[in-house]
Amino acid sequence: MPSFDVVSRTDLMEVDNGINGMLREIKQRFDLTGTKCDIYRTDNTLTMTADDSMKMGQMEELLHKYLARRNVDQRALEFKSAQNASGGSIRQDIVIRQGIDEDLGRKISKAVRGTKIKVQLVIHGTELRVSAKKRDDLQATIAFLKELDIEQPLQYVNFRE
Secondary structure, eight states, X not given: OOEEEEEOOOOHHHHHHHHHHHHHHHHHOTTTTTSOOEEEEEXXXXXXXXXXXXXXXXXXXXXXXXXXXXXXXXXXXXXXXXXXXXXXXXXXXXXXXXXXXXXXXXXXXXXXXXTTOOEEEEEETTEEEEEESSHHHHHHHHHHHHHSOOSSOOEEEEEEO
């Protein structure tokens, strides 16, 4: 029985490469040198610090630019609100979405069942397993999921006959 998995993964090595490029540019730019502007990653969270909101905006633009260069989907980033930090600076956390949470899994499952395509969806933790008797039904499901308005990037992996 043919099947495939629907996952949502972000390549953290590419995120690290984007952050390193961003840090190099921060050191070279005349308006950001000598400031408290910094960014670092711990697990699935990026933390940006800046002197004021204007510099924080410039840091966000740099982050989008460098992650786009590294082909990291921008929908994988969830920006939290900026908070005041020590020394009069501003700190902002950015969550990197990994995996499909339960609510999104149920939403996708309900949408696929509503199409009347003869497939079975099973939620395995942070992944969805889609199986069907015909390969064409699986391809129609992938096409439907690509058209669906989902707030995080999806990948279709582990296709089996």
